[in-house]
Amino acid sequence: MSDDRTQQDSTSSDGTSRGLNRRHFLAAAGTGATAAVAGCTGLGGGGGSDTIKIGGVYLLSGIAQALGTSSANAAEVAVKQINENGGINGKDIEIEVRDHGEDPQAQIRSLAQEFNADVMIGLTSSGVTLASAPTIESLGVPFTLTDIGTPYITEPDTESYGNYFESDSGRAAFTPNMFRTNSNTSHMTYAIAKYVADNYGESRVANMGPDYAYGQQCWDYFKAYSEGLGMNHEYVTSEFPSLGASDMTPQINSVLSADPDLLFTSFWAGDATTFISQAAEQGLFEEVDDVFDTIGADPTVYEALGDTTPEGIHMSGWYWPTAYDNENNQAFLDAYREEFQDDDTTPSIPGFTGGSTYAAIYMYKKAIEAAGGTNPEDVISELEGITIDNDPRGQTTIKEDTHQATAPCVIGETSFDADVPYDGAGLVNTQTYTLTRERSLELLDGSGLGPGL
Template identity: 35%
Template sequence: MAVAALAAAGIVGSMAAQAAEDPIKLGAVYIRSGSASSYGAFAEQGMKLAIEQINDNGGVLGRQLEYEIEDSQGNSGTAIQAMRKLVYQENVDALMGIDSSGVAQGVASTVPQLQTPLIITHAATPDVTGKMCNDYVYRLSVNIVQNMRGAAEIAADSGAKRWTTIGPDYAFGRQSWDFFGQALKEKNPDAELMSETAFPRFGAEEFTPFINSIMDADPDGVLISLWGGDLVNFVRQASDLGFFDQDMEIMFTVGAATEVLDALGEQMPEGVWLGTRYWFDAYDNPTNRDFVAAYKERYDKAPSYNAEGAYAAVYAYKAAMEKAGTTDGPKVAEALSGMSFDSPMGEITFRAGDHQTLVGPTWGKAGPMDDEFGIRSLTDVHVFDGKDVTPAVEETGCSL
């Protein structure tokens, strides 16, 4: 009996030692094909950079980090299949990613079934940290409400009264307009939200009819929530049609995405308002300076908000796993709740009540070309404090 017990203990000890030596796997799901594929490419770069840095400094819990990445194709069903593959076949310890608000809404209820935490680094619908919140879903990036509260403050100060929108015909475009309108009316009750709006389908290649209809409506201001390849195509077509020559305030909700600025270069018109979840030149702290310098050295470009989000998520998981002392999914998910950690945007916290970080958007006007990075610079920069633009938990609809 003693020999058998010793043998069993030896086997268990050997298995524990082997587990400690195995790498920790992170599973990522991003758009990697189609008109928004550059977002997935930038995210993978940010993720790889963080993993390399952490591994060079001893890893996490004495183990090295690895990652597996899957293409969501901007589709909820595909994303769910990808997450299940990552958890059940690739045996990942944690999940991150998701670019589309519609996809985020589609996958949120599946995550608890996987018993694996998901940090959303891009998709902005407030629902996933609101009425659809659960114990396993977190978001470290700016959501629509936070972004639109910042946008509304700028719009209210602009003097423009009659506002309309052009946005993708799904949750992101519709919710951006709804929350912008609510916030703008609070700032300026005299503002008019026009009924003449435009919601082309996501992935549309021809925007001419929508551009013409908005110009015919003669608004004072236009909120534009198109993104990715759609936004690139829109800007080029709108320029040809004289859209930017009209006397209008123009606000691109995520126009300062490096993926878009890289693609457009000087074609992005000067003087329009550009929003972003993170701007590489807006945060004066050691972590951000080191991140921007390392990213530029590694990839010879400016990091986008999607690169920063993925980079930060890796460090968030490092902190959560070290806090929990394990890679066990439920325990890591629990460790994330209320946890603060250092990121390029400064110290940020996953609010315990809804798992949303208290972060704010950056808005600025498209300025001269940045010769170092070959993209438009931002002038008249507004960095909003997350505490000022984030609704109280009881306003979100989340019940944890």
């Protein structure tokens, strides 16, 4: 079974994953990063700088280009708003966002040491995040994850789950200067398991997901949460087409042959588009009662599919623009629409990574102002337990012990009646889900999987 320990390294600019032995990488990254820090004083600009510098690293090319671009766009909107309203401590924000490229750790080091970023945001790949954690920790710059699914990176309990960086079976990879504003895989799969339990009960369930860490983790967590909720589902088949596969028809045929009631999927971005279009051609959506997807609910997916998206299936994400009725969300939507309404390449509503990225910029503003400057240790201290007031998803808090935001996630039904500024489907009848660490521990008991909450 593929997991983060075997495919956790970098994703190239064309979106393909390249294997690397984890221990060899950690040895090289740890030594190189430490040497770089030793020869560089004043990390994080700070002090006498005329601006507050934010560095960002996302996948801006390849299969995940839409996700990384959505995050960069949301950050740009937040920065522009803050600068128009006096900046941070009277200083403007300067932001530089780069593509992961072939060497994401080099990009991270460059932003910290050459751009002199005071704080950073990213990333777009769970594998890249886990592989980059030693580098990020050695640099000491506060780094907030806005797009990352793996629960491991905000799981601090090494005694129960093993230290990821010291054991091949470890699943706890908490890093002191890393924080996360988006919901994660543990939470997302709980929401789907809960929805299925409440609305369908015990069922014949099949799985399809990308054949790498994220797809495998989603399926493991869904089954564990379902069991914790008392569901004795019959799991009839599990299929993992390769990440970025152009032809998923063999796996779709396998699912059809298994005759499930429900299909659980974990496709996103280009893979979600490929799966839905090919599954529609093969009549899968007429043969099952429902299909669920973890983070495929994104405007770029629906716009690409046009009229192909089946109505009434359930898709989820960390954010959907109409799921939250509050003034901060409306301010975000208005600003985003104004910024991108004349851009033919970008939907004028934010993607599912937008809310968490926008919130991260405002979180940094509050923390830096409370710290009275950009000293990394002071900012990190302020971030632990901070409440994000300008979060489009409603007020959220960064948990002091795990650095995970108490952010909700969204499940909705696909529909062409959704109010969207493009030709395609959107989500209606959205429901938001929250989950505490205590409840997650109870439900996952005996599974060996950590909450990351």
